[in-house]
Amino acid sequence: MLAFVRFSHVRGLLGHNIKAIQIANVTSFLIAIVGIIGLNLVASVQQTVNIHVHVAGAILALGLTPIYCALQMYLSGKFISAGYYGKCKVLFVFRLFLCIICSVCCGGLLLFVSVEGFTYLYTPTSDERTVYYMCTSSEYIMTSAFFTFLLTLTKEFSTINVTIFVEMINGQQLTIEE
Template sequence: MPGKSHGPRSLRGYSPWSHKESDTTERLHFHFHFVFTRSSSLPWGDLFEMWWFQQGLSFLPSALVIWTAAAFIFSYITAITLHHVDPVLPYISDTGTVAPEKCLFGAMLNIAAVLCVATIYVRYKQVHALNPEENRIIRLNKAGLVLGLLSCLGLSLVANFQKTTFFAVHVCGAVLTFGMGSLYMFVQTILSYQMQPKIHGKQVFWIRLLLVIWCGVSAFSMLTCSSLLYNGSFGADIVQKLHWNPEDKGYVLHMITTAAEWSMSLSFFGFFLTYIRDFQKISLRVEATLHGLTLYDTAPCPVNNERTWLLSRDV
């Protein structure tokens, strides 16, 4: 009920979609409230009884990394077992090019894209609520949201358009995934720098900075070697090539490119794992506001409304 407090004492950072009563419109509105809490206000017994992934929304980045890694691993094992790709450092997308692994690869990465959207959006709302009056941080935060969502779109394109069928779309998706994803990490690292030490410690910033440097080195290596590999010097059919031998032309460039791609993916995993601690301090709930007792076009009347937890309880 609206009149009752939810959970222990907390710092409540409500989103711009705050609750407003309306007596003139008969609609059903859903308001999302982000609640920031201080674990120190909890009894120690209650805190220790909870697993780390039960605190706040920390399960979101955890699920994103675990699910995406599982998509890569299961597709790789299937492709290797069926001899569709070479066991030593294939392209990640090559492990999802041929049926049946491409079905598994596409389905799991689509779910990963949804988890990524949720994680990026919650991070955006968290930074916004923590810095409601910092214009520079607000602008960077919005830019990070756009870059992150574009990266999620690219992940879905990579999952559903294989390089052997729609090469141009597949490459576009890869550029969005890795390019926009790298820029997203860079923007979030800048935000971490500007929010320390007031919002969090310096350690978080330095960890994210190291991961961004790791990602940048991997991206540069992949871009340079792939440009040399696909400039036409090694034949036009190299785009469709799934099996490589050490004596093949361009083999070294191919191995460097694939190693850089896997390395870049690992840097992404590491970066999202740094969100776990931050997401332990935030919860999400949905509020349904009714403007009438029925769904007919009748005069609105005041009704009792409810607030319920959508994903996680206030910790």
């Protein structure tokens, strides 16, 4: 829902007449959908049941996070340059910092998994514990930075009023406002 509201917000304010904005907006929306599918895979399939499906879901959910953050930073920069929300240089630099943290943690996570393989997720031996803790720490730091990044979007979301129109088949109309 959040991704669709952000997609509609960007489309409504900036439009899709500039090709770069349209590509960034649609790509970030598709990445959000793929990330949601990955989160569902991780939550639905335990690592002890099917490690490959669990890891594929984790890669979909966590691996695309830095790209999503970079695209949203680009779109927020376009908001600032178009005159919306004033000059938010400090907020933009903070988002850049969070995006760098996500990128470094994602790279570290992929490096640790490629070095050790997927076996560390079951029961790590004493030699594998360091890699196990590094992977787990990277995951938690990355998700914390990503959620903090999403919280920085509250300035943009504070100006949105969501209204949903539902038209029934028999012609009646129902309006829901949040």
